[in-house]
Amino acid sequence: MNLQPPATSASVTVKSVSKRFSSFPALNDVSLEIAPGEFMALLGPSGSGKTTLLRVIAGLEVPDAGQVLFGKRDVTRVPVAQRGVGFVFQHYALFGHMTVAENIAFGLTVMKRSDRPSRPRIAERVAELLALVQLDGYEKRFPSQLSGGQRQRIALARALARKPSILLLDEPFGALDAKVRRELRTALRKIHEEVGLTSVFVTHDHEEAFGLAERVTVLGSGVIEEVGTPEQLRASTNGFVRRFLE
Amino acid sequence: MLMARNSRSVLPGFGLSFGITLFWLSAIVLVPLSAVFAKSVTGGWDEFVAAALSDRALAAYRLSFGAALLAAAINCVFGLIVAWVLVRYDFPGKRLFGAAVDLPFALPTAVAGIALTALYADTGLLGAPLAAWGLPVAYQPAGVVMALTFIGLPFVVRTLEPVLAEVSQEAEEAAMTLGATRLQTMARVIFPTLVPALATGFALAFARGAGEYGSVIFIAGNMPFRSEIAPLLIVTQLEEYDFAGAASIAVVMLLVSLAMLLVLNLLQHWQRRRLG
Amino acid sequence: MARPRHLSEPRPLQLLLILVALAYMGLMLFLPLGAVLVQALQDGWTAWLDAVREPDALAAIRLTLLVAGISVPLNMIFGVAAAWAISKYDFRGKTLLVTLIELPFSVSPVVSGLVFVLLFGAQGWFGEWLAARNIEIIFAVPGLVLATVFVTFPFVARQLIPLMTLQGREEEEAALSLGASGWQTFWRVTLPNIRFGLLYGVLLCNARAMGEFGAVSVVSGHIRGETNTMPLHVEVLYNEYNFVAAFAVASLLAGLALVTLVLKSFLEWRHGDELAAARH
Secondary structure: OOOOOOOOOOOEEEEEEEEEEOOEEEEEEEEEEEOOOOEEEEEOOOOOOHHHHHHHHHOOOOOOEEEEEEOOEEOOOOOHHHOOEEEEOOOOOOOOOOOHHHHHHHHHHOOOOOOOOOHHHHHHHHHHHHHHOOOOOOOOOOHHHOOHHHHHHHHHHHHHOOOOOEEEEEOOOOOOOHHHHHHHHHHHHHHHHHHOOEEEEEEOOHHHHHHHOOEEEEEEOOEEEEEEOHHHHHOOOOHHHHHHHO | OOOOEOOOOOOOOHHHHHHHHHHHHHHHHHHHHHHHHHHHOOOOHHHHHHHHOOHHHHHHHHHHHHHHHHHHHHHHHHHHHHHHHHHHOOOOOHHHHHHHOOHHHHOOHHHHHHHHHHHHOOOOOOHHHHHHOOOOOOOOHHHHHHHHHHHHHHHHHHHHHHHHHHOOHHHHHHHHHOOOOHHHHHHHHHHHHHHHHHHHHHHHHHHHHHHOOHHHHHHHOOOOOOOOOHHHHHHHHHHOOOHHHHHHHHHHHHHHHHHHHHHHHHHHHHHHHHHO | OOOOHHHOOOHHHHHHHHHHHHHHHHHHHHHHHHHHHHHHOOOOHHHHHHHHHOHHHHHHHHHHHHHHHHHHHHHHHHHHHHHHHHHHOOEOOHHHHHHHHHHHHHOOHHHHHHHHHHHHOOOOOOHHHHHHOOOOOOOOHHHHHHHHHHHOOOHHHHHHHHHHHHHOOHHHHHHHHOOOOHHHHHHHHHHHHHHHHHHHHHHHHHHHHHHOOHHHHHHHOOOOOOOOOHHHHHHHHHHOOOHHHHHHHHHHHHHHHHHHHHHHHHHHHHOHHHHHHHHO
16 A cells, blocks of 8 residues: 655644634634644533634634644645645535545545646545545445445545645544444544544544543633643643543 | 325324315316317327427427527526525625515516516617617517526526525535635535536426416517417417317427426436435 | 635625626516516506506406405415325325426416316317306306416415425324314414415415416406406507506506515515425
8 A cells, every 4th residue: 555644744833823703702812732743632612612723723714813834834824725734524524416436536636737646546546545444445435325434434535635744623523423433533543643644633522532642632712721641631730621521 | 096095193184185185186287187188189199290290389389498498598507696696695785686586476477578578679778779789689589588588587596595505614615625726616516516406497497488478478579480489379279269279289388397397306306315 | 694705706706796696687687677667657647547547457456356366265275285184194196296286387377278268168078068057167257267276276285385294293293182173283283383384375376366367368358347357458458559558557566576575575584494494
């Protein structure tokens, strides 16, 4: 299998980012460092701003103030399409009218003609990615013919197609039942290790965060309460963190 | 055909409501429609063919169906723009324009017919300049297309609007995170999900246009072989007491309607599968 | 609903699309409507008033109200019964039944009139039988009513069927379990749940009933002051080159259309949830 890690598995730096939605502040002066190749969880209750932070990193939301850097590159004003992130949506957002293969290839087929891989090369890449998510041979299926867990894997394969340097996942296991969750967790861990890119995922489930991530960022109502390894957080003295982990 | 009632419901009233439904449907729709089929063959098969497929009738079908196709196609283009703008953008007067889309449903066809004629006649507000450029509309086949375009607009817009509103924001965002430009997102992610609805709107507008009468006869000119629509030919034959001839043409129109109904059911099936 | 900036087109393209849409609607919708009003009033208010108050015009207005007054309630009763049968019970052939109910929408108005001429006209199936008993249907009010009922047949039913299917039968079952009779359940539980959907259907049904042209034109015989409804009266005046009077009567019908649109928008605005079921 030919799955070299991306050219740069970049670090992510969030500097004093604030974001308001009409009246309520979703993020209030948030700063965060994520190392290259790190597996980071954004953990918090609903309304804590964790999804907003993920969307700011992706470029799906423009912050009112502050900066986002990938490596040394300031991407705050770079449109989402040019940021080179892979994003896995909460409800997968697969394109219903396209086959699995067309879904996965989408990111490659919208490249400028001069950069676009050849058709056989794209087909090869699709097959590689399907093997990576253990769904070999599913090319011709349509999303409506897949189970929730399978859709999630296809969404993941699609996000990886252009070899992003950063992978962002919004509540990746939210809509799945417990057994499928466990399987996918193992698969995601394995993929993260194989591909070696910087990964950030959002969750409200601390078991999931601690079970999967190397470090966890705990958010509460728009501010970062604490950042640390699972062990550090279990021993936290921060009142909010202790209450949330109960 | 319909029955085999295994109504597991405990609610009373099935017999009464089903009885009313079946009686009324038969009395008003099914029996009268079958009368047309029966009448059309009273003179035998050959006479039916002679009346239904006479040169004059063929010219009338060509105009009715051709103009309806063209008008539906025009509405697919502009109806898509109208629906897009009404669903996605904010602008002053949006609510008024949104409500006005239904005007062709609400305005009696005869009123629409004389209004369009007044506008597009050689002396009319729009007809005068168009005629001066050598593009006369009224009393020409172009007038038929114009009237059917008016009639068909709401079918396309109203079919597209709910589908356009339901295109998931996530799918659009997904396309952008995968590097698609706005135009690529529109063409490859949004538009394909609209195709079944667009086809449905097209079929509805076509079906309505092919049988349309009131809005067309004032503006059409009604010259046999040139600007005479099929429904008008039925009326003409009736006035000449050629009932079998009128019924024969009506049968052709009905068969096309039934075919369109079938197509529409298939389209709905397609749309449900695609969204599901 | 405004959309987030990154999910929208560049501003200039938006403006262009809005302009194209508004120009198209202006050309196709507002201009014809304006033409009716301008033509109706081109000789002033007194000419308009004279045309509307002339005896044949008044007779046409009365006839239109009469025909709609009979047809709409008939289709209302049918629509409720059909929706009740289709939404509250399971039986085979339901899809076919719904398709047949919507069939009149795809039939040319002229054919809708023709079918009744073939049944009840002098040469029709029942022509002799009716003539022997001196019963007039074609070229008389019953024919106008039949043609109108045919073309407005699906309006109420197609509004109620999806709505009542969505509502299910739990509430009715609850009422029955509390000791209500079938009719009590219908009047006190079902009807209040569907009243705005019903009103909406009746509104559209009425607009079509009063404005129908092709179908009634075939069965009317165009007897002035007797079998001319308002749309037919417009045609007669127009063909006599009496344009001001034709547009004056037409402006009344245009007014009816505008009132219908306003009421319809109001219902959609206030009770959109209840009506939304039917638009899928």
